[in-house]
Amino acid sequence: MTALGFLYPGHSAEDDYPRIEQLLGSDVRLTVVHTDTAEDAHGVDALLETGSAPGLAAGVEELRLSGAEAVVWACASGSFVRGVRGAHEQVRGLARAAGLPASSTSFAFAHAAREIGAGRVAIGATCPDDVAALFAEFLKETGTQVAAVRGSAAVTGAEAAGWDYGRVLALAREADHPDADAVLLPDTALHTASHLTALEKDLAKPVLTAAQVTVWEALRLTDRRVNAPDLGTLFTREPIVQA
Template identity: 55%
Template sequence: MTTVGILYPGFSAEDDYPRAERLLGDGSRLPLVHTLMREDAHRVDALLDVGSEDILADGAKAVAASGGPLDSIVWACTSGSFVFGWDGAQAQVAALQEVARVPASSTSFAFVDACRALGVESVAIGATYPADVAERFVEFLGKAGIRVLTMTPRGIVTAAEVGTLTEDVVLDFAAAVAADAPGADAVLLPDTALHTIELLDRLDERADRPVLTANQVSVWQGLRLAGDERRRSGLGRLFAA
């Protein structure tokens, strides 16, 4: 049984993780701790605070205390990691690993590793964030050699609002992003505030290519770091590969 500690900022789509546990169906556990979010805002200064070293250290200690021995730990926040830039995000993960004493990663690096695992070289991004924040994700992916063909921002400021988007809205958004970039190898939906876990196979079907979502890649990355790379159904092409 694999146990992946999840550090999740605030409250929006954290229920995707118990849903993922059920879909994994093999006893793997995803104990989750809500880390401090002083301000719910997709704004650079607020995101730098959300992903600060002291907040993640407190979260790591809490999830280890509540979830028992961990096999890995993931900072499940894309914008709260890529906003630090490539080097800053690496330092963030290194500090988290030092505190947790298990392999660690963040959702931003999970996207990169998931793209590499699927052989994805070009992507279309459907970002719920404002454009200035989303552009930082484009830059982050560029550091990894991933070409962003299109980036479509929805301009939503708070994670709480993102968490209210309905299944139909999410599916239609992914399909529209895919249609705007027929040459993209995959569609990326980078916000962990977006409910996607129960939509993954449908998202792939609507986009006619892999759709990588933030909560999906976070779970996948945690399992991978723990050495658990079994194929699984019901969680999109990433898990089926």
Template identity: 55%
Template sequence: MGATIGFLYPGYSAEDDYPAFQRLLGDDVSLRLVHTLMREDAHRVDALLDVGGPDVLGEGARTLREQGVDAAVWACTSGSFVFGWEGAKQQVDGVREAAGAPASSTSFAFVNAIRHLGARRVAIAATYPDDVAQRFVEFLRDADIEVVSMASRGIVTAAEVGTLPAPDVLDFVALNDRADAEAVLVPDTALHSAAILEDLEERLGKPVLTANQVSVWEGLRLAGATSPRSGLGTLFRSAPAVSVAGA
């Protein structure tokens, strides 16, 4: 077995994306999932700050340490970017220390994936309420990434996001593409995307980056398992256009 990647995943919504990614990746890497505490399932800033709190992540990261992972990813976009750039860095530092392995989060994974593709202008198709989605826009702007459009679907709970059918997701993402966007971002790890990555890109004719996709890619990157792979979208097939910055 090659690299073992650990993921801290809040609650239960689209956790079955990770076994799906495992099947697509093959047996040269291993994906391990630890569910972290979600006291309240709400895409609301105060609830998200609690979901990504150091007590919650520390407990999960220590479990990953016991499993001997080669890299750890906090697999929650909103539960990382709501802390702002510096707060999200501190969050990752805490996971790294507790897990005893290189670490990152989904928010930084999006930034690194965009840089990997050499893109600068993106559109966002977010399932979150508008106020939460705006914080993701601010996070990307701190990384000098231009957001040309942002659509928010206004769904409050991760549980509801996890029930969205694939055709609905495809239509929502396609509706919120923009001609001047070099990639479209779909930032919610509660959303199932493993099975539709290629369909999304075929529909839009450009790279589409989803939260669980970039989380898995980031974990492999941190562990040095960077060989190109098919069936997982442009991100996994492409060599880096620019050097990828660390979180």
């Protein structure tokens, strides 16, 4: 049994995690601990507060008691708004507090894009354009080129959590670009676990979503590889061997 821990901000699309656990069809247990959010908003100031060190440390003890072997901060925007250096400091602090390997959804996207050989990507974000642009900069700093960025008008995570498949697909299509090797949907408040194969079929290319890459990143931290076709290309493709 591999036990994985996730710190998740507030309440929105956390039901994607038991769904992913079921789709993995393996001896993997996912434990989600909720962190407090002072304000459920996609503004930079609110996102900086969401990912503060005290807020993350508060949920660590529960994950340790669950037997988690690795922990991931399951929030992209609450990480990438700090830039690569700040996001590294955030993860290092989380690892120290937990005494476990740690990462975040932002780094999960960078690692997952590299895993599937996506050197250039398109971003479809539920957050406003200015916040989405910060994610594009984050990816560029980590070595992934960005062909297009599409922001949206979702003001809160709760609003994004209510989007149905048609709206998620519309965002992905609007974001897509002919030069993009993959489309990224970086919001852990968005329900996507049940839609991955449909999204990839409709777009005819790999799609990376927040909950999907977050779980994959936790598995990577524990050196586990699970083949799960229902979770998209990321969970079926052979790893890219770096020269």
